[in-house]
Amino acid sequence: MIPLFEKARALPLTETETAILAYFEANASSIIHKNLQDLCAQLYTSNATIVRFCQKLGLSGYNDFKYQLRRELRQSAAPAFYSDEYISREMARFKDTIAALDIRQLEEITELLTSGRPLYIYGTNLSALPARYLQIVLNALDYPSILIEWKNLLNGLIHNMHDDAILLLISAKGQAGNYLLPFQTARERGLTTILLTCERTSPLIPYSTITVCTNDASEEFHHTDVNPRLGFFTVIQIIIELTARKKRDL
Amino acid sequence: MITLHLNDQIIKSLSRPELQILQYAYENTETVLDMSIQQLSSQVAYSPATVLRFCKKLGYSGFAEFKYALRAELREKGRNVSTQSSQTFTTGMMIDTLSSNIQATSTLIREEQLNQAFHYLDSGCPIYLWRPGGLTAVVVEYFEKLLLSIGRQEVYMIESEKMCEHILRSRPQKCLLILISTSGKFAPTIRLGKIAQVNSIPILSITPYANNEVAALADVNFRFFTDQRENLGAEFTSRLPIFFVINTIVQCYLRYCQTESRIEKGGGHDPAL
Structure with missing residues (x-):
């Protein structure tokens, strides 16, 4: 049990305060994210009543209460x-991405x-967003490129691209089957293909000239893809930095 | 001990913590050269964000460049400093700068700001995202798509300044305006922020760490570290820290909602979260 609530229960409380306590106990985990105004609206009570309740517990006010509750919730797991916790996990993932990068390979891509x-x-x-991000920056650095966001356009273009064309394809996970045909065509035609993916077993890998695989976890929410693709953006940012350096050195 | 050639104005602008960092760097130059920004910040007991701000105040792009300047100064003194080939060194330096920008940005995200953002996301009010042109457009669209993907309704991306102005002026009910600026100085963004303020529409902004006009107008302001760059007018400042901030807001909100609904259903703990 949460000691803070135990302590409150031992105090002589008014009727309203008992109701506040019951609400706090039922919604402990969301209270720590709420501000005082929202809470009042939900409890049909005034700020002052809640602040007084917190002060009865020996705390300076509502923020102090939230802080204390958060600490106790954490201790009780x-x-x-x-x-x-989420941010530090995300930072660790970012560092893993950086550590796993093959800089030589990225330099090759930059070339x-x-x-x-x-x-x-x-x-x-x-994945259209990292693609567009790279395309705009390359434009800003005077390296023009063509952005394709439609699958059907890719299927058509692949037959007509110039023989020395380079195709950089960004695809997270699960969609690889859609690109098998264009990748096979590209291979037959001898085009250079670069694949940026987070699927280690992607069926496209055998057909691509260079593959970069990041550690982005595929995430879904109600069957919608919500993989944030930060690994993709990181790889692209490093390619951008390498390109900018090359431009500077020219 | 070495000293960097800093002018009086810079020295005067340094706060006490920053002077202490400088002193530490002067006295322990060789150790600092092998440190990451995290290691130095734990040594001097200031956050990586403070260390990075300190480097920027001295006129360096980041911690890596600060170390580079220290190293150059040491070399000048004729000491024996380990040298690497310039190619690999600059690549390492570049990745170091990139990482320290992200690390420092992550330390700037406060629980309180996230809670304020959750408050607007929870309220179900319409959300308007102002989408300027160029690279920032990609960032704004990233925010929009992620919000829609996690099931937030009523998210509208507005591409025309006049349309945005019209909406802000005629909106009778509560709504939220999201402004993202890589410089914090883009005139149309500032203007829309002012219109929203006049009409008492709350603003959530994502802007650089330094004080800027867009941030000053906002009710909730997330900050990030990045280095402004351009190629003859075509700007290509890194947006990676902004992607990081947006992702943090959205993913934290998703997890917060999932925790809430699990508790309401009385379900057990899901180890995947």
């Missing part, structure tokens, strides 16, 4: 959400992107 050969960048759905 109650299922609540703590953002700092290809800046070679002046026709360049196509493909990404659709959420």
Whole structure:
């Protein structure tokens, strides 16, 4: 049990305060994320009543109460959400991404992107965003490229691309089957393909010239893809930095 | 002990913590050269964000460049400093800067700000995202798509400044305006922020760490570290820290909602979260 609530129960409480306590106990994990105004609206009571309740517990006010409750919830390992834990996990994942990078491979990709050969960048759905990000920056650095966000356009273009064209395809997970045909065609035609994915067993890997695989975890919410693709953005940012350096050194 | 050639104005602008960091770096130059920003920050007992701000005040792009300047100064003194080939060193330096920007950005995200953001997301009010052109457009769209993907309804991305202005002026009910600025100085963004303020529409902003006009207008402001860059007018400042902030807001909200609904259902603890 939470000591803070135990302590409150031992105090002589008014009727309203008993109701507040019952509400706090029932919603402990969400209280720590709520502000005083929202709470009042839900409890049909005034700020002052809640602050007085907190002061009765020997605390300076509502914020102090939230702080204390958070600490006690954490100690009791109650299922609540703590953002700092999430952020440090996310930082660790970011460092893993960096540590796992093969810089030489990214330098090789940078050489290809800046070679002046026709360049196509493909990404659709959420992967369209890293694709567009790279395309705009390459433009800003005077390396033009063509952005493709439609699958059908890719299927058509792949037959007509110039023989020395380079195709950079960004695809997270699960969609690889859609690109098998264009990748096979690219291989037959001898085009250079670069694959950025987070699927280690992607069926596209045998057909791509260079594959970069990140540790982005595939996440779904109600069958919608919510994989944030931070690994993709990190890889792309490093390619951008390498490109910018090359541009500077010219 | 070495000293960097800093002008008086810079020295005067340093706060006491920053002076202490400088002193530590002068006295322990060789150790500092092998440290990451996290290691130094734990040594001097200030956050990585403070260390990074300190480096920027001295005029360096980040911690890596600060170390580079220290190293150069040491070399000048004729001491024996380990040298690497310039190619690998600059790549390492670049990745170091990138990581320290992200690390420092992550330390700037406060639980309180996230709670304020959750408050607006929970309220179900319409959310308007102002989408300027260029690279920031990609970032804004990332926010929009992630919000919609996690099931938040009434998220509208507005691409025209006039349309955005119209909505802010005529919106009778409660809503939220989201402004993202990589410089914090983009005039149309500031203007829309002011219009929203006049109409008492709350603003959530994501802007650089330094004081800026967009941040000053916002009710909730998330900050990030990045280095402003451009190629003859075409700007290509890294947006990676902004992607990181957006992802943190959205993923934290998703987890917060999932914890809530699990407790309501009386379900057990899900180890996947």
